Amino acid sequence: MENSYPEKSEAPDRHAEVERLLVHVLEDAGWKVSHEPDGPNGYRPDLLIRRPGASYAVELKVGVEGRSDRLVPLWSQACLQASSASGKHAPLAIVAAPRIAPRVAENILKFAEQFAPNAAAGVIDLAGLRLFRGPQLESLNVEAPSKPRMDSRAPKEQAHLFSDLNQWMIKVLLAPELPHQLLGAPRGQYRNASQLAKAANVSVMSAFRFVEQLKRDGYLHESSPHLKLVRRDSLFRQWQAASLRRANEVSMRFLLRGNDSRSALKRMLDSGRACLGLFAAADALGFGFVLGVPPHVYVRRLSSAGLAGWKNLVPVAPGEVPDVIVRQASSPESIFRGIVRPNGLASCDILQAWLDVSGHPSRGEEQASLIRKRVLDRLMRGNEHG
DSSP, rough: OOOOOOOOOOHHHHHHHHHHHHHHHHHHTTTTTEEEETTTSSSSEEEEETTTTEEEEEEEEOSSSOOOHHOOOOOOOOHHHHHOOTSSSSEEEEEEOOOHHHHHHHHHHHHHHHOOTTOOOOOTTSSEEEEEEEETTTGGGGOOOOOOOOSSSSSSOOOOSSHHHHHHHHHHHGGGGGGGGGGGGGOOOOOOHHHHHHHHHHHOOOOOOOOHHHHHOOOOOSOHHHHHOOOHHHHHHHHHHTTTTOOOOOEEEESOOOOOOHHHHHHTTTTEEEEEEEHHHHHHHHHOOSSSSEEOOOOOOOOOHHHTTTTTTTEETTOOOEEEEEEEEOHHHHHHHHHBBBGGBOOHHHHHHHHHHHHHTHHHHHHHHIIIIIIIHHTTTTTTOO
């Protein structure tokens, strides 16, 4: 069988090719790139890069394959050598390969953060992937283009700003301006996508794509030192419109509730797999307006398997009054990560309650208006200008 791996003699050429690409990327981004004499330990880094406020001794390692088990050891070696040669500069270890999957790149950065938090890290490939972690480096990040479709005339799909995880990250960015009892989310300020990814517990690439789309759509403050949402009234209108979709829900009753359906409901909410939504959530959070509607309860999946854990819950028969309306969460990560517990009852957050009552035919517009007036108006005024 013919060996598919490049000959060893190709390694210097491969390294030189990737180094030329890296220099081009850095210089285009405003970095001054140079080759320096040997470092303090007699070892010379591949490159020295500088810009105001940052300088790095760069060690580049190039692999034949874009596999974690090949690239993580290479990155570790690069990190040791960059640290040895860094002197007064910060070490930056970079690994490269012809093509590297985003998940592999993220694994390398996670490894770097866990075992070498004081070193900057980078992953690049020849297909266009650029993923960096370190001060002033994250503006270099670029996701590799996907493989072209067979039909080149097919329109490119744009990333959805209000995907499930993106909604969660919007909540994380807004959380410092909301009381803890109205939104369960980390509270902090994030300079870049990597910090946001860590706080929101999402992948770096997911956070990077999200931040890039916010920038493209004009929803990020251009000169703020941290990620700050602007044009919020427009953002909230778009978010509200994106949330108007047909709900998958079913009316149900408790089979054995005695005289107290509230206790049966609390047992359901205490399972960790359900939370109040819509009007019931608004009421639990202190902004109730609509009475007489059976409480809506979110579950991740509305199916026999998804409901199997609640033996006491059955669909209503014709003419029966439901105890609860069980609704499948349209954005389960955003909903269940943001849960709060007013009076010990698991409930969706106030932003989610506003989004979901907005399109409800039974006085939903009035309930949404009350939440907006009492909570969201000041949130939307958080920053009026870009």
